[in-house]
């Protein structure tokens with residue numbers, strides 16, 4: 349059973365707090381105050397099965413008063429993302445060196461050269477490619493083709509933050525005793541007293557405006573329904589569950605069981621290529637408590 353990290357002590361000493369090491373579509377940094385205020389005051393283990401950039405995990409980790417003494421279990425279905433977490437968890441220094449090299453060589457040709465390296469074996473190379481592409485690609489998207497190959501074009505940033513050693517080191521400390529796994533959200537073994545935060549790919553507001561693809565395969569109504577069923581099961585087992593999703597009729601209908609409470613919140617919507625279509629939208633935080 350993993351022990352909780354003591355990273356808030358480290359973070360205060362070093363003035364850098366752990367935070368997401370990637371820009372992640374659907375990342376929850378802007379919703380953090382709304383999420384934090386709804387986290388139960390006490391729980392045993394913490395589970396985040398759609399971890400992505402891990403905004404809530406890192407924020408909770410920086411607040412020793414919220415995180416109790418239980419284990420932390422983070423997972424996601426994106427293999428490169430999880431390998432990157434594991435590299436940072438083990439030792440961030442080889443990754444820092446590789447990212448410095450990538451940053452020094454960054455240009456259009458280098459971007460497409462790295463983008464074409466779909467079958468790397470070395471974990472540090474995979475993690476460096478993942479972070480480099482995330483920081484330099486268009487809008488920080490992670491989109492893959494039917495063969496699972498990353499295919500986002502280069503973005504146009506003047507000075508992308510490719511290598512952030514202090515952030516990686518703070519994340520390393522935060523992740524030291526955490527269980528990080530590649531797995532589907534359905535493979536979850538939370539139990540009574542545990543807290544689970546689900547941040548799935550959102551149900552699209554309409555067919556073209558939203559981005560829901562983070563890995564090969566899609567997240568449609570069948571997956572949203574399976575997630576709702578899992579929430580009910582976990583509730584029956586005595587775990588507390590918080591879910592975020594878009595505010596649509598489908599999601600409201602799906603979670604209409606009296607077990608669920610709806611909290612409407614406003615969130616900036618970033619992933620839209622048309623500037624006029626960005627702005628605040630209503631989202632739902634759904635809790636079983």
Ligand SMILES: C[S@@+](CC[C@H](N)C(=O)[O-])C[C@H]1O[C@@H](n2cnc3c(N)ncnc32)[C@H](O)[C@@H]1O
Pocket residue numbers: 368372373374375376377397398399400401402403404423424425426531532533534547548549550562563567
């Ligand atoms: C909305 S994002 C999570 C964002 C995260 N909360 C953050 O702050 O960055 C949804 C995540 O779900 C993951 N995902 C998609 N389908 C999944 C599945 N079937 N099982 C587990 N994770 C999945 C994606 O890879 C993506 O990282």
